[in-house]
Amino acid sequence: xxxxxxxxxxxxxxxxxxxxxxxxxxxxxxxxxxxxxxxxxxxxxxxxxxxxxxxxxxxxxxxxxxxxxxxxxxxxxxxxxxxxxxxxxxxxxxxxxxxxxxxxxxxxxxxxxxxxxxxxxxxxxxxxxxxxxxxxxxxxxxxx
Numbered sequence: 001x002x003x004x005x006x007x008x009x010x011x012x013x014x015x016x017x018x019x020x021x022x023x024x025x026x027x028x029x030x031x032x033x034x035x036x037x038x039x040x041x042x043x044x045x046x047x048x049x050x051x052x053x054x055x056x057x058x059x060x061x062x063x064x065x066x067x068x069x070x071x072x073x074x075x076x077x078x079x080x081x082x083x084x085x086x087x088x089x090x091x092x093x094x095x096x097x098x099x100x101x102x103x104x105x106x107x108x109x110x111x112x113x114x115x116x117x118x119x120x121x122x123x124x125x126x127x128x129x130x131x132x133x134x135x136x137x138x139x140x141x142x143x144x
Contacts, residue, residue, distance in 0.1 A: 001096040003062065005104060006049040011042045018051060021063040021084035028118075030140070038065060038082065047081065050100070052093040061086045062093045066101070068108055078105050080115035090124065098128050 006014055019035055026035060041047040042065065052062025064083040070076050078101065085093065101113060114133070115121070122132055 001061070001093040002053045002055060003093065003096050003100045004051060004053070005100070006042070006051060008043055008045045011039060011049060014049070014051070015039050015042075018049075018060055018063040018084075021060070021086070022065070022082050023084070025082045025084045041065070041067075048104075052085070052096070054092065059086070061089045062097075066104075068110060075112070076108070076110045077112045077114045078108075078110045080113065083115075083117070094124060094128070 019039075022038060023035060026033070026038070038047070042049040047065045047067045050062075050064050050066065051060050053059070054061050062083075062085040065081045067079050067081060068076055069079055080101075104110075105113060113130075115125070115130070116136065122130075
């Protein structure tokens with residue numbers, strides 16, 4: 001698997017081919033952003049779009065987005081927001097995913113990579129050095 005960051009100038013051309021991969025994780029949210037927002041964030045370089053290309057088939061099997069956040073202390077985190085892939089392909093890309101991300105982080109003076117996901121991700125990411133940092137819980141506020 002070849003994992004690479006898409007340059008902002010190519011987002012418009014690439015997006016129709018990967019939008020379906022990002023819609024699945026986006027649907028697990030609570031409607032805070034749409035797929036159009038994601039595309040615009042990537043075009044504006046507020047977020048980065050990453051793809052995983054299967055070396056044998058040349059199919060795009062992975063798409064994910066990241067954003068660098070700088071905190072008041074100066075610490076910088078790379079937040080992985082959306083990760084979508086073709087079904088049953090995680091083993092083909094999970095080992096190739098970290099190296100380009102860490103290289104990107106070093107180029108941009110990032111201190112930590114932070115990702116959000118369901119608990120199933122814990123066992124997949126632990127061998128790559130990730131650990132559970134906190135649990136996020138939400139409750140919808142109902143209005144009459």
